[in-house]
Amino acid sequence: DGNAGEGTGESAVTSFTASNGKIYTVTGMSAEVTGTNAGEYVVNVIGTPIVKDADGNDVTAQFAVSGESGKLTVTKSDSSGEVTAVSGLVYDGKAKALVTAGKTEGGTLMYRLGTDGKWQQDIPEATDAGTYKIYYYIKGDDNHKDDGSEKEPKGSVETTIKKATINLKSVTQKNNKVQVRWTKVNEADGYDVYVRYCGSKAKKPVKTIK
Secondary structure, three states: OOOOOEEEOOOEEEEEEOOOOOEEEEEEEEEEEEOOOOEEEEEEEEEEEEEEOOOOOEOHHHOOOOOOOEEEEEOOEEOEEOOOEOOOEEOOOOOEEOEOOOOEEOEEEEEEEOOOOOOEOOOOEEOOOEEEEEEEEEEEOOOEEOEOOOOOOOEEEEEEEEOOOOOEEEEEEEOOEEEEEEOOOOOOOOEEEOOOOOOOOOOOOOEEEO
C-alpha cells in the first residue's frame, strides 16, 4: 500500500563452494529494515555468521565472513478520487457550490474554475446564472502519486446555474394604462419591462424598475 513496515528477516542459509572444491553453508545472519513512508531505506545485515562443512562441523574460524548493507525502495501508491457536479442550480443571488466534495484516497482534490481561475482546495462557487466548467486533479500525499497536474488536469465537469423564473401574476388595463404584476425574484437588482405590439419585436425596455 505504499508504506514500509519494520522488522527483521529470517536467518538466511547460504551455501558456497570453496577453492578446495568443498561445499559449505553459512547461517546466523539476517537482514533488518525499519521505515514508515515511501522512500529508500538501508537494509542492515545483523547476526553472527556460522560456517559449517558438509558433515555439519563448525569451520567458521577458517573463513572471514561479513555482511554488506543493502537498500529497500518503497514506491508511492496511486491516489484516486472523482468529482461530481451539482445539478438543479437556480439563480437566487447567493453563491452556490458547483461540485460536491469528492472523496479521495491518498491525496487532496484540487479545483480550478474555468481556464483562468486559480487552483484551490476549496469547493468552487458561483452566483450568476450561466454554465461553469470545473477542472480538477488529485495532489498526492507523501505516500501517493499525483493523479493529474495543474497543466494536465485529471478531468473536468460542467454545471449550470439557471436563470430565475419570473411568473406573471396579472395584466390589467385602465384609462389607457397597463398595469403588470409579477412575482418577486430574490436579490434581483431591478426589472426591465418590454412591450411587444402585434407584428413587431420588443427591442428596448419601455420601463426599468429598480
